[in-house]
Amino acid sequence: MTLRVGILGNGGIAARHAGAVAKLPEQMTLLAVSGRNIERVRAFTDQHAGKPFTCVEDMLDFGIDLLIDTAPPYSRAGESMVAAKAGVHLLVEKPIALDMATADALVESAAGVKAAVGFMYRQGEAVRRWTAEDTGPVGLMTGIYHCNALHAPWWRVREQSGGQVLEQLIHIIDLVRLFMGEPDTVYSRTANLFHRETPDYDVQDVSAIIFGWDDGRLASLTANNIAVPGQWVKGWSLFAKRATAHFSDWNNAAFKRTAPEVKEECWSSGCDPFVAQLADLAAAIRDDRPPLVPIAEGAATLRLALAAVRSADERRELRIADAI
Incomplete structure (x- = not known):
């Protein structure tokens, strides 16, 4: 079965997905x-x-099997829910x-279809290799996401993007859940240090x-x-009972087993996570199984990100169960 794909949005991320679809001609077509x-489309x-x-309704009538929703969160009007239903x-x-109300409603509406969230870091070969290793529990994780750009106008407005924590750092927050499970508390601080004079820029620039x-x-x-x-600099380190790893991205890591004996490895791959997540979703549809990163994971990780933002707003540690 070749999946007929529709894309909502026509920006840079939409182009990445379109390119990924083109690399899977036996599984899907755009x-x-x-x-x-309409001119941009x-x-x-x-x-x-x-x-x-x-x-979107006209696109659904045209006959698509899979909708890739790349629209900025502020501009969505329930299109994915309509498609899922x-x-x-x-x-x-x-x-x-x-x-969370909108996220939970989306998850509920997608109960009858295969639905994934675009946390493509989980698709990386190094990330998947760690989760398959016998490392013991992770006791400490550190992570970074550093850049310097004005981004799109909507990105700079908290009401439209949620800020850098929800729009970018959320990828690494998602890895916290993957590697360590659900945390109990959160404490955070954020500030807008160097963009206070930039018009229509009210999101944090440090956190x-x-x-x-x-x-x-x-x-x-x-x-x-x-x-x-x-430059976009992203990375994370894991310190577990029997191993440590320093990831420069989802595909590349310096892995060191620390017990029962010290052993070092370099993990490296050229896996395209955009292609990998679409191939996984196509297989999930074909085999009637959940995708690697079901949409419920998008809601669960959003809950942590929103709790972190609230902690920064209130300048206090919060128990996540009570935060959102």
Whole structure:
């Protein structure tokens, strides 16, 4: 079965997904693209394929099997829920919403289809290799996300993007859950240090988050938008009972087993996580199984990110069960 794919949105991330679809010709084909500006959508489809639309309902009537929702969270109007209720499978980019009520409603609406969230870091070969190793529990995780750009106008407005914690650092917050499970507490601080005079920029440009577990384990994450212009630096380190690893990205890590004997390895791969997540979703549809990262994971990770933002707003440690 070749899946007929529709994409909602026509920005940079939509182009990455369109490119991934093109690399899986035996599994899927790009049939349609929908966006608000028909000229931009036409330019996108001229480059990538598909029929242009300005209405998701019309795109659904055209006959798609899978909707890839890349629209910014502020601009979504329930299109993925409409698609899911029509029996169309989903891949929704993160964050899946800016509040838990909307996220939970989306998860509920997708109960009858295969629905995944775009946490593509989990698709990386190094990430998947760690989860298959016998490392023992992770006692400490550290993570960073550093850049310096004005990004899109909507990105700079908290009401529209949720800020850097929800829009970028959420990828590494998701890895906290993957590697360490659900934390019990969160304490965070954020600030807008160097963009206070930038018009329509009210999101944080520095942040620090500590997730805690009642058994003593910790995860410490930092992010900023004041680093080297034009560079995106992401990474995380894991310190477990029997191993440590330093990840420069989802595919590359320096792994060291520390018990029962010391052993070092370099993990490296060229896996394209955008292709990997679509291939996994296609297999989930074919084999009638859950995708590697089901959409419920998008809601669970959003809950942690929102709790971190609330902790920073209130400048106090919060128990996550009571925070959101």
